[in-house]
Amino acid sequence: MSGPAPEDTDRHAAKMAKKKAARDKIMATKTDQKGLIIVHTGKGKGKSSAAFGMIFRCIAHGMKCAVVQFIKGGMSTGERDLILSKFSDICAFHTMGEGFTWETQDKSRDIEMAQAAWAKAKELIIDPSNKMVLLDEINIAIRYDYVAIDEVVAFLRDNKPPMTHVVLTGRNAHGDLIELADLVTEMELIKHPFRAGIKAQQGVEF
Template sequence: MTQESPDDLSRHATKMAKKKAARDKIMATKTDKRGLIIVHTGKGKGKSSAAFGMIFRCIAHDMKCAVVQFIKGGMSTGERDLILDKFSDTCEFHTMGEGFTWETQDKSRDIEMAQAAWAKAKELIRDPSNHMVLLDEINIALRYDYIDINEVVAFLAEEKPEMTHVVLTGRNAKDELIELADLVTEMELVKHPFRSGIKAQIGVEY
């Protein structure tokens, strides 16, 4: 490793001090706090994983939260098992879906379950004691019009308590939802092991 000269170290310190002063000035203007509408979408992995990361942050801070899974069926997952076993007093967990449409092969049943999940989601969001509510894979239910996007947008805009965060995951988020959201992250697919014949694995996918 090259030894830095005293002049180099001094210039670096001066440069970093200027950056810190500029950042502190920007941060001083960020004083507002409110509940956010957060969307994780895109073809890449990690949408639900990132959302559960925020749920676990809430749990770590002893903040009440809730999860509604719109599509995933009864298969055991690490997040659900851990929350139900250890943190059910802090986080309500509702798996309302029965799997993807190609698994159930019953569109009317899928619509019925999605509507039931949306009803539970509204109930949990309306409860101001919930700091965060995760609507896992709701974007898939919206994509197939199992739930009316206009109803979802109107509800979030008009009925969500001011300080409640709502996280919505799944591919192909509707434009109306993206427009409403405060924070939108699109996961980009670069490589995926499934394309190389590797199946979903415990600890990675579930």
């Protein structure tokens, strides 16, 4: 099978060189650094998974980080097991929730646990040695009014160290949080195996 014609190769090379020059020009203007407020929301799968990917990236770079789980405390996850067994020296991991609210069926207990999680989160965020803090499923706690959105927004706006990244996950992120954030990703659900009768599986969901 013959390769592309020489003129096609030359045209492609010229096109790519032009794109690279434009890209290099744009990248040269991006010189600022700051600690980002990052929100992962939406009905699609992957919000926490993507956030943990950033936590593991921090670990790989030797950057101190921390995780606070607001809701998923009732279940073991591969991420938690790995961090606690291998990386607890560089990544603090606090499981504060006792499971999803419909499992505990105790609103006062859920509120108490969410408030404790938020108190721990604030402690970790204001410690400038933590380069990233993941608040896993905090959006659900905010949605149920277990944690006040006004308090979360005010704290992140006024107290977060300038170079600390904070990642907040969960469905239905509040509009005020989205407005405050530097980076917002909405996971869109297109197809999910649960709808076909397939249960959550190890290595995929947890």
